[in-house]
Amino acid sequence: xxxxxxxxxxxxxxxxxxxxxxxxxxxxxxxxxxxxxxxxxxxxxxxxxxxxxxxxxxxxxxxxxxxxxxxxxxxxxxxxxxxxxxxxxxxxxxxxxxxxxxxxxxxxxxxxxxxxxxxxxxxxxxxxxxxxxxxxxxxxxxxxxxxxxxxxxxxxxxxxxxxxxxxxxxxxxxxxxxxxxxxxxxxxx
Numbered sequence: 001x002x003x004x005x006x007x008x009x010x011x012x013x014x015x016x017x018x019x020x021x022x023x024x025x026x027x028x029x030x031x032x033x034x035x036x037x038x039x040x041x042x043x044x045x046x047x048x049x050x051x052x053x054x055x056x057x058x059x060x061x062x063x064x065x066x067x068x069x070x071x072x073x074x075x076x077x078x079x080x081x082x083x084x085x086x087x088x089x090x091x092x093x094x095x096x097x098x099x100x101x102x103x104x105x106x107x108x109x110x111x112x113x114x115x116x117x118x119x120x121x122x123x124x125x126x127x128x129x130x131x132x133x134x135x136x137x138x139x140x141x142x143x144x145x146x147x148x149x150x151x152x153x154x155x156x157x158x159x160x161x162x163x164x165x166x167x168x169x170x171x172x173x174x175x176x177x178x179x180x181x182x183x184x185x186x187x188x189x
Contacts, residue, residue, distance in 0.1 A: 048064060140187070
């Protein structure tokens, strides 16, 4: 008697409307539970990282999606699960669009692709919050804190690893480079 190989979990890419990833994930989980197929669904991953942004001179943390409009589904795919996705998820939840690549039966991601994506997620978790660079060279700014308070200038260079910018400000009629923290400046209005 031949032994049957146990099916294994594989990763699949699912396309959604950008910004609707979390709602689609919750809907998929509800449908899969209602159909009694929980044992075929490993996890649904929306690759994100926490970044901080400067708004009005204040540091705020927010979650940024690495691949807007996409999510990763770890599942044991069979005809019944594919049918549930086609008939109950893609047709009923407008924000869930299709499997990638778009075929009748979804194709799993290649091992090296998923290792690269999961490795990137692990790396983001290890490094913690990353600054979202709110300034670019050439941006007009206003200094809001420190010895150059109320000076205006132009961003000359950005140092994201140090969370600083070099700004050219006019002191006594001469352009002078000043290194400032992201928190010390804001876009000029």
